[in-house]
Amino acid sequence: MSRRIIPVHPFDYVVFGATGDLAKRKLIPALYYRFKDGQFDEKSRIIGVSRTVWTDAEFQKVARDSITEFVEPEYQDKKTIDRFVSILSYVSNDVTNPENWTDLAEKLRDDPKIVRAFYLAVAPNLFGPICEYLSKKGYYRRDARVVLEKPLGHDLESSEAINNEVASIFKEDQVYRIDHYLGKETVQNLLALRFANKLFEPIWNSANIDHVQITVSESVGAGTRGYYDESGALRDMIQNHIMQLVCLVAMEPPASDEANALRDEKLKVLRSLKPIKGADVAKYTVRGQYRGVTSETTSVKGYQDELPADKKGSRTETFVALKAEIENWRWAGVPFYLRTGKRMANRVSEIVIQFRDIPHSIFEHAEGAPKANKLVIRLQPDEGVKLFLMIKDPGPGGMRLREVPLNLSFAQTFAERTPEAYERLLLDVVRGSQTLFMRRDELEAAWKWVDPIREAWDASRDAPQPYTAGTWGPTGSIALIERDGRTWHEDDDA
Numbered sequence: 001m002s003r004r005i006i007p008v009h010p011f012d013y014v015v016f017g018a019t020g021d022l023a024k025r026k027l028i029p030a031l032y033y034r035f036k037d038g039q040f041d042e043k044s045r046i047i048g049v050s051r052t053v054w055t056d057a058e059f060q061k062v063a064r065d066s067i068t069e070f071v072e073p074e075y076q077d078k079k080t081i082d083r084f085v086s087i088l089s090y091v092s093n094d095v096t097n098p099e100n101w102t103d104l105a106e107k108l109r110d111d112p113k114i115v116r117a118f119y120l121a122v123a124p125n126l127f128g129p130i131c132e133y134l135s136k137k138g139y140y141r142r143d144a145r146v147v148l149e150k151p152l153g154h155d156l157e158s159s160e161a162i163n164n165e166v167a168s169i170f171k172e173d174q175v176y177r178i179d180h181y182l183g184k185e186t187v188q189n190l191l192a193l194r195f196a197n198k199l200f201e202p203i204w205n206s207a208n209i210d211h212v213q214i215t216v217s218e219s220v221g222a223g224t225r226g227y228y229d230e231s232g233a234l235r236d237m238i239q240n241h242i243m244q245l246v247c248l249v250a251m252e253p254p255a256s257d258e259a260n261a262l263r264d265e266k267l268k269v270l271r272s273l274k275p276i277k278g279a280d281v282a283k284y285t286v287r288g289q290y291r292g293v294t295s296e297t298t299s300v301k302g303y304q305d306e307l308p309a310d311k312k313g314s315r316t317e318t319f320v321a322l323k324a325e326i327e328n329w330r331w332a333g334v335p336f337y338l339r340t341g342k343r344m345a346n347r348v349s350e351i352v353i354q355f356r357d358i359p360h361s362i363f364e365h366a367e368g369a370p371k372a373n374k375l376v377i378r379l380q381p382d383e384g385v386k387l388f389l390m391i392k393d394p395g396p397g398g399m400r401l402r403e404v405p406l407n408l409s410f411a412q413t414f415a416e417r418t419p420e421a422y423e424r425l426l427l428d429v430v431r432g433s434q435t436l437f438m439r440r441d442e443l444e445a446a447w448k449w450v451d452p453i454r455e456a457w458d459a460s461r462d463a464p465q466p467y468t469a470g471t472w473g474p475t476g477s478i479a480l481i482e483r484d485g486r487t488w489h490e491d492d493d494a
């Protein structure tokens with residue numbers, strides 16, 4: 001069955017930061033895919049804005065190159081690319097220079113039926129000037145939308161300052177804060193799994209679940225990404241993506257999929273997280289930094305070796321593991337073990353729901369003991385869901401118990417390409433759907449929870465624990481979970 005494509009209203013999408021890396025690698029390809037699928041056509045416009053002096057044709061040429069490089073070859077056809085780039089135009093503008101602000105009036109249509117969206121793919125210090133520009137030049141409309149890229153601050157205070165600047169022009173129902181994890185198909189599937197099935201909800205609680213693990217590991221390094229040393233894994237991954245995953249796993253069933261119904265429930269989870277402060281930080285968190293490794297076949301640089309001279313000696317963490325707890329009736333006593341890192345053994349993002357042991361085994365004389373059930377939701381790569389169950393090993397040899405996975409592999413089940421997160425999110429903005437975007441109070445609640453961890457690390461004399469590139473992180477991370485008599489999940493299909 002082929003996918004049903006519902007076209008969106010015609011729009012004017014103004015992309016600030018159009019010459020940047022994000023526009024080139026993610027935004028242009030995502031918009032192209034949606035155009036190719038017929039979700040919008042030449043009635044819409046995409047207007048790039050940056051300081052670089054380009055003509056429309058130059059911007060169109062760069063967009064063509066980005067499609068050639070980042071769109072799968074079977075989706076590239078000249079006729080569609082020609083049609084797509086014909087709706088692209090460009091305006092050169094330094095938003096910090098009010099004396100020379102450029103006019104967008106020629107590009108923006110003054111028609112209330114045409115959706116107006118501003119995508120701020122620029123550093124957050126430009127959000128204020130851009131909002132001022134939009135307001136003073138009269139491009140603001142009460143029904144316009146503004147999309148904010150991360151990082152939205154480096155702590156609660158700076159996040160409040162950014163949000164205040166934006167809020168001085170845009171109302172909260174106009175603001176779309178991107179957490180691209182929410183746009184991932186498999187993350188949305190978590191909602192379907194939990195709330196479109198009868199099976200799980202009755203057992204989704206502390207009476208039946210022993211613990212939850214969330215791992216987002218990357219095999220790539222961090223050092224060449226300019227921003228990373230100011231950020232570190234706690235701010236870069238835990239505060240946003242992993243907190244959002246915790247929310248989706250732990251929240252109460254919302255009354256509907258309406259944006260605020262969902263966000264209200266996520267917010268309650270964030271506000272129920274037990275604070276990790278002071279001496280508890282050393283007990284419940286582990287931070288690491290990768291070391292290089294050289295063998296006969298490979299040579300991988302350590303984080304320190306990748307840094308420029310003035311940053312050597314940095315104590316920025318490239319790995320975090322922590323034990324979080326949610327203080328409410330559903331989750332009391334169920335630890336959430338979270339970990340993320342760069343230069344780890346594999347690229348894998350997964351959520352593991354480890355159920356409790358059965359209350360009593362009747363298999364006294366069987367070969368093998370029953371193991372507790374486990375649900376593994378693989379977000380990437382090899383997206384899918386595995387439910388580990390006990391079965392009788394077939395054959396005449398008596399009762400032999402074996403753990404096997406019920407395996408739903410998305411790649412094997414669905415022939416169609418899995419859309420990239422940005423494809424969904426960019427058009428949700430046009431649809432006016434905020435469900436997959438973070439509300440201000442959620443963002444701030446997440447900062448409020450991570451800030452004391454960061455502060456305790458900054459005050460500590462200890463450096464991050466070293467781990468060798470290509471491994472699963474420092475030994476402290478293994479100890480964190482093993483201390484509780486548990487282990488990190490390793491997917492060897494049982």
Ligand SMILES: NC(=O)C1=CN([C@@H]2O[C@H](COP(=O)(O)OP(=O)(O)OC[C@H]3O[C@@H](n4cnc5c(N)ncnc54)[C@H](OP(=O)(O)O)[C@@H]3O)[C@@H](O)[C@H]2O)C=CC1
Pocket residue numbers: 016017018019020021022023025049050051052093094095096120121122123124126149150151227
């Ligand atoms: N790249 C990525 O994969 C991701 C990026 N982000 C975030 O998105 C934002 C953009 O990232 P990225 O594209 O990588 O950054 P780049 O540095 O590649 O691009 C920054 C953009 O901002 C424009 N710009 C800078 N100063 C001004 C100005 N005064 N007036 C108008 N435009 C200006 C630049 O254009 P010019 O120099 O021509 O003015 C350029 O287009 C950042 O906040 C980043 O953290 C978030 C997630 C992923």
Ligand SMILES: O=C1O[C@H](COP(=O)(O)O)[C@@H](O)[C@H](O)[C@H]1O
Pocket residue numbers: 218236237349
């Ligand atoms: O936001 C970020 O996410 C990426 C990982 O995203 P993924 O979609 O590839 O899983 C991470 O590499 C980057 O450091 C971080 O800023």
